[in-house]
Amino acid sequence: MSVLLAFLAAALFGTGTFLLLQRRLSRIIIGIGLIGHGSNVLLLTSGGGRGLPPIIDSADPTDFSDPLPQALALTSIVITFGVTAFLFALGYRSWKITHDDIVEDDVEDRYIARRVVVDQMVAEGEAAAREIELDEDRG
Amino acid sequence: MSTQAPTSGPQRLVILDQSIKVLYQSILVLSLYFLFAGHNLPGGGFVGGLTAGAAVSLRYVSGGAMAVRTAFRLPSHIVLGLGLLVSAGTALIPVVLGGAVLEHGDREVGLPIFGDVKFVSALAFDIGVYLVVVGLVLMAFAAFGDDLGPIESTAPPEPPDGTGREAS
């Protein structure tokens, strides 16, 4: 692991995160792609420094790059691809329904948020009513 | 690029069409090479399957969804299912025979040529992988490539009313 590659991973994670924090599914997918690449950089470099392709008899095994992280990275790339393909399908579906790919806020959660406003209104109304009642008492 | 993705049309160049067909077939051959060489050289089921997928995408770009459908006779879900069946089968069969799951080789049946049979069994697993990847690509094109449904209008999409969102 060199500082440069660590920086690369960091940069990929950073830009990816920036994209993740938005409403558009297409940008989010790009963001996921970027942090996915970032995690693969980490995975690839977790076996140590660079080396030669790990193919027996092609070179001295001590010069090989670590094959296990490669296998793991390959697995993770393929899995991420599969899941991303499904996410595409969701985006596609979203477009079919709403002609957009915005990830809307959850309806029920918005409902609760509005209820809080109502609660505050009611509380204020009651406080005012109590105030009036006390005034009448004094008067 | 998106707006240019051709679906059909008489203006398509015949030469391009033919060259893509040749390219398609040679990429398919390459994908099979990757599949079979994978155990000893870079390649394997994934790379092979994905290469085949790239070939299919080429085919799609040139000929649209119909071309993809005619290129592969088998329905894509059967390709997918067969792929998993082959791979999971090579995992299950040793268990049924009393070995470890996914155990490769011939020890169960005791064939004389130890190494070769081992090679075959692992290859079967890799073929399953290959099939699943090809199936995935086929299905992906089936899912996103074919837009001719009744609810699809050819007019540019308008935001439907009453959904409570601001115009974009």
Next chain:
Amino acid sequence: MFVLLALHLVVGTAAIASGRQLGRWAFALAASAPAATLIWLLTQAGDVVDGSPAVARFEWVDQLGLALDLVLDGFALLMVSIVSGIGLLICVYAIAYFAPHDPAGDDTETEAHHPRAVGRLAGMMTLFAGAMLGIVLSDHLIALFVFWELTSITSYLLIGNDDTNPRARAAALQAILITGMGGLALLAGLIIIGQAGGTYRITELVADPPTGSIVNAGLICVLVGAFTKSAQAPFSSWLPGAMVAPTPVSAYLHSATMVKAGVYLVARFAPLFAIAGSWRVLVLTVGSATMLIGGLRALRQTDLKLLLAYGTVSQLGFMMLLLGTGLDHIALAGVVLLLAHAAFKATLFMIVGIIDHETGTRDVRRLHGFGPRWRVTQFCAVIAAASMAGVPLLFGFISKELALEGYLEHGDVTGAAVVLIVIVAASVLTFAYSARFVLGMFGVLAAPDADPTDIALTRDAHAPGWLFLAPAASLTALTLAFGLVPQSLDQFVDAALGALHPSAETVHLHLWNGFTGAFVLSSIVILGGVLLTVFRRPVAAAQRSGAAALRFVPTADRSFNALLRWTGVTARRVTATVQNGSLPIYVSVIVLVATVVPLIAFVGDFDGFPQLVESPVHVALVGAMVGAALAASIVRRRIAGALMLGAVGYLMAGLYVTQGAPDLALTQFAIETLSTVLFVLVLRHLPSSWSHRAPAIAAPMRVGVSLAVGATIFVFALVASGARDNVAGPQQSEVMIDSSLPKGKGHNVVNVILVDFRGWDTLGEITVLLVAAAGAVSLARTGRRRGDGGPTLEELLDELEPATDVDGAVDRELDDLDVEVPR
């Protein structure tokens, strides 16, 4: 004993199940359980009184010390006789109570009188009786708790049995929340005591009671549980509320049995722990307050049933004062009061039920005196009320005398003098509200300007049938008999007291104790009571003005409702903050937590930078990738973003090549091609550039989060790779390189790992692909053809509209609330 409990369970279930067919006769079925219990009790009574209790044990969760230990000792014998005796009478009474009748004409139509509701009631009461038996028989703290909670649940279901009545539902909820709260405190307390004592068995705890400050804390928890169950101040508000239940339920659960569970528990614990910590102070304070407040409020009621309910609260406070002190003389009075109270209070409740049933009202202002055929009923009411008031020659008098005597004797106990005054004062109130009950029944308190139909309502009311009256009459007979010949109870009471206080003297109950201090106090009580009754108008006026002055002091009832509403408001506020529904906010919280929290741990082990650059090729690659990534994050067009991502991907493939990973490079290359094509396939439908919709999070915030995440990953990577030197042992992959050819029969180690060594991973991986593909197709195809089962777009849009019309929905609610909300 388990057979008896099981019998209650079976009979109860049967009564519920067959309610629709049996209707009110389900109570006849239900009566079989207490009847059987009483018969069994008779066979055991001799042995128990002789000091050899019956025991039974069932192991439940041994490791946790959970078991059901049952013991029938003298005190349990007394409690079981109350539970089953009153239970049997109530069942008989209920058969008549639920008989269809005709003054109002329409009440058989209501849900409460529907046969299945009545059957459910009968079954639930049987289940309750079983649970109550369990409480008084348990010799194991947790077993006791099990039955304790079961009584709460059955009480909840019984109060809310007329579920179409919103008041019943609210009262049920209040009852279960308050007793449930106490139950949880009780559980904590019992566990603390059990752990400190090393056993949950009461008989073993008696032998060696634990001590210490933790035990004292546990005892406070136990007391909270007992107070809630026995409706002590400030937890008493649920009991009057529970009066919405049908009268048999009120008479049984909410006066004679369940509410005594707390008193029972205190009685069991007091001899062991009364001297510990703040037990006695708490019990005496709470008991006194309850007794007084209950009495005062009872005196103000116009509803006879509510009058009795507050009276019950007051009497429960009295019992606390008697049984919670841990002193055998005073406890004796408590034991007798338990019996006396069960007899007179059940009678009075049954009579209220009769009045309510026959006239349709319980309001003293609408009762105008009954006809001559009501004499027997009125006689029973007078006797029971007099017993409650402590008039001599009746059972209640005996217990009151014993109580006064006990406190006079134990004048040296801290606060005894105050308690004595409280008892006297509250007894005056008791006399007054007992008198009020009687006067109300005789029509003395009727509103002067009543309308004539009301007068006819009582005057011409049907007298209750013999079945209806018999239970109350038999209890009245007991009140009279035990008042005149208390000696007959000596053995029984002695056994009960002996179970609590093994060292207590032998009990001798007397009708007449001579002119003692207690008798003087009793006379004062009666005199005071008579005065209060005579001057009831000025007293009522004083009470009204007192209540008006205290208008802004929150009552327990109002506090409970306020608390409940506060809980709802807080819940919504917290939820609206935490669960705000916005994905960008969720994501930012998650990534920040996932990076910053571990960062705090990692940063300490950062020990310097490794080599800066491995190869010059990297510089070019990394430069290009970072550039592309930045471009991807700022370009405004979707397609451009997708292509930039593709560029990063192809450059990744290049990086893989330089790292000696050709398989990865090939895979990355192929996947990048495919996903770019797919991306474009999807994107071509979407508008080409981002809309101007305001983002959920402001740009500076986004940049900040991104920088934090990036920096954290940087540290993670360096620290983790730097830590490798500390670990002994080979890389897992060294074995793999060595085994690739001999075991895996392949030269390409990565491929051998994928298809052989870690084929299990690969199997999972292709499964993911299969599912993703199947899901994508399923999703993309749904609704594409009509009639394929999925909804069409039109249907979906219909569905979308009301779902997103949040503002509309809230506004409709606001209309109801009559509040305006600014947009």
Next chain:
Amino acid sequence: MIGAVDFATWGGHLAADALAPDRGSIDVLVPFSVIVPLVAAAVSVIAARNRIAQRVIGLGALLAVLVANVVLLVRVDDMAEGIAVSQAGGWAAPLGISLVVDRLAAIMLVVSSLMLVSVLVFAIGQQAEERRFAAFHPVYLVLAAGVSASFITGDLFNLFVAFEMMLVASYVLLTLGGRPGQVRSGMSYVVISLIASTFFITALALVYSATGTVNMAELSERIPQLPSGVQTGFSLLLIIVFGIKAGLFPLFFWLPDSYPTAPNAVTAIFAGLLTKVGVYAIIRTQLLLFPDDARQGTLLLVVAALTMITGVLGAIAQDDLQRILSFHIISHIGYMIFGLALFTLAGIAGAIFYIVHHIVVKTALFLVAGMIERKAGSDRLSRIGGMVRSAPMIAVLFAFPALSIVGIPPFSGFVAKFALVDAGISVEQWPIVAVALAVSLLTMYVMGRIWAGAFWGTCEDAAVSDRLRPGQTRVPLLMTLSTAVVVAASIALVVFAGPMYDLAERAAVDLLVPQNYVQQVLGATK
């Protein structure tokens, strides 16, 4: 010597031999619960056009798995070492992937397969998504395989793969039907899960980078050699990664937004199993991989308390039955973490018992919610009511699990709560005990609201009240039956609470002494 060569001598054995009491053959059953559903899923995909065949295959496979898991549990529990190990591919530990079933895993396997079978029957009875979508059966089977794979894996990277199997299946099931709400919540669910997965990969990369292995047994030996800050960092990172799936505070946002939108049967199985897989992973990794000083007891206690409170408050704030129950899952995850966070025998045993109880009871509640929705046509409490009269059977089926989840004795929830509170008090963790009890009171309030809202009262919504007349809408028999089976299972947990808790305690003993696990997995090579 569980090497590849050993298996050669067992050639020719049939799977039936696995029932024989010999050590090696029980190991054969270890991968069974993953591989059988996978093969069945493959066949089910091929048979996409034939729903009857899919049903037979699905039910047959899951029933076979259930039987196998019961055998496995009984045999593993009989063994002195209490652990069955199978090395995938026959490759000894660090080379291949170790599949390990100890008592905890065996318990989880049995409970989860019972739920999977029951819910599948429910889904078939429902005649809804299961019938409409060919993808349902194969995806459901993959979900089953993924859940089992997460339980049995002894390899950290394989845990990632198993999670992904389970998750991708959950994405598909969640969005089956593609309704607007599903798509919306599906998007945030998938995105958050993908982020979690990426962080998991990151954690794996860091762990491999620092230790050179992803085998959990080896990690158990190597992580204690790392600098303490790195140990703690890994511990935290894994808690967070699994905490997202488990629904810990403050990582649970995705759960209540997404679960209620799924088809009923799917929500039931998600509620029962998925979050518990996350909790299982936390328990497994915390106890196996990290030495005492890297475990996050205090932090977990705080998180547990906050999870309990925010979850139950969320449940109070909602009106929709499915959302109430979904928030409620979160609250109860807090209890399990509470048990774990004590890191005592009693605490962990309590947590295990709680997990088992919660899987069964929560599944039951969601199944009942499905029945309510079918019967009443709505799951908004404000729109329904009076079902104690119109559907007494549903009321009874609801009452038992509801009482249980509140912790009313003698139901299973009481034993679970008692075990936890007992454990908490014995180490004098007063604040968490107080929170647990207070939350349990609020839980009672929540269940009371559901009861009063759905079963008591009258129904003011005309459209709904029409349906609520007795016999108006019939709930299919299979739905009732399968729900009854799950409810019966929860009652069985009461009756057999003693043996069940003993088993949980034995499992907890195993977990607290990871050396045995390490030795059994690596033993062959040393």
